[in-house]
Amino acid sequence: MVGLNHFLVVGILLFALGLYCVLTRRNAIGILMGVELILNAANVNYVAFARYGGAPTDGHVFAIFVIMLAAAEAAIGLAIVLGIYRMYSTIDVEATDILRR
Amino acid sequence: MTLGDAVFYLIAAITVGSAAGVAFTRNIVYSAVSLLGTFAGVVGLYFYLAADFVAVVQLLVYIGGILVLTIFAVMLTHRIADVKISNRSVAPLPAFALLVAVVLAMLRAVGEGEWKVVEVTPQPTTYAIGDAFLGNYVLPFELASLVLLAAVIGAIVLSRKAVRE
Numbered sequence: 001m002v003g004l005n006h007f008l009v010v011g012i013l014l015f016a017l018g019l020y021c022v023l024t025r026r027n028a029i030g031i032l033m034g035v036e037l038i039l040n041a042a043n044v045n046y047v048a049f050a051r052y053g054g055a056p057t058d059g060h061v062f063a064i065f066v067i068m069l070a071a072a073e074a075a076i077g078l079a080i081v082l083g084i085y086r087m088y089s090t091i092d093v094e095a096t097d098i099l100r101r
Numbered sequence: 102m103t104l105g106d107a108v109f110y111l112i113a114a115i116t117v118g119s120a121a122g123v124a125f126t127r128n129i130v131y132s133a134v135s136l137l138g139t140f141a142g143v144v145g146l147y148f149y150l151a152a153d154f155v156a157v158v159q160l161l162v163y164i165g166g167i168l169v170l171t172i173f174a175v176m177l178t179h180r181i182a183d184v185k186i187s188n189r190s191v192a193p194l195p196a197f198a199l200l201v202a203v204v205l206a207m208l209r210a211v212g213e214g215e216w217k218v219v220e221v222t223p224q225p226t227t228y229a230i231g232d233a234f235l236g237n238y239v240l241p242f243e244l245a246s247l248v249l250l251a252a253v254i255g256a257i258v259l260s261r262k263a264v265r266e
Contacts, residue, residue: 001106002105003218006109007146007150009211010117012207019200023192023199024191027129029129036171037136043143044143047152051150051152053218057232060230063155068248070163070167075170075252076255076256078170078171078174080259082260083259083260085177
């Protein structure tokens with residue numbers, strides 16, 4: 001029987017894989033993909049507790065807020081990445097680690 | 102194992118498998134397509150949890166907005182010269198060790214936690230979410246509009262070309 005713990009384990013695995021992306025990727029967009037995975041893991045947690053914890057509306061409202069903030073942050077992050085690409089012609093975070101030319 | 106459990110395991114396998122694809126492939130375009138698989142799997146999980154409104158919001162905003170934006174950015178910054186390895190990893194083994202440690206610690210927390218599970222019959226959620234947004238959560242709702250306005254203005258300012266007088 002599928003219960004709360006199954007969804008928490010899925011959230012844990014998504015979080016761990018997102019953390020791995022953030023730690024090891026050299027491409028800046030790869031790092032942003034890891035951040036999206038971490039936010040999705042938190043959302044899965046919210047919605048699972050909303051289903052099994054007795055306060056369904058609150059969990060869903062928080063999940064919608066997280067989705068909205070993730071959209072805003074992805075837009076700004078990708079605009080910054082495009083600015084970096086325009087200036088350095090690469091988005092390798094190992095190569096673009098100085099503040100001034 | 103009932104059919105419902107089998108469906109859950111299938112959706113969870115799609116989600117976690119695609120997330121592993123995002124984390125471990127070397128090509129950034131494969132990562133973006135695996136991210137689509139992850140988001141679609143999460144939509145399936147939301148429908149399984151009877152969160153109908155959140156699932157549709159995830160479909161529209163994450164897959165229809167953020168993923169399309171990510172693929173645009175990948176295509177605009179993808180160098181044609183090095184097509185094979187465009188997304189190398191830095192220090193994969195220590196990061197993998199840290200990942201295993203984090204997973205084990207969190208699994209232990211989940212195993213030892215005594216969650217109070219309240220069984221409710223699932224209802225359609227849209228009406229209740231609308232009431233909550235204009236009732237209890239009206240202040241975060243209005244602040245969210247301000248955040249989105251600031252994000253749109255910021256993205257426009259950041260991505261335009263420099264204006265020369």
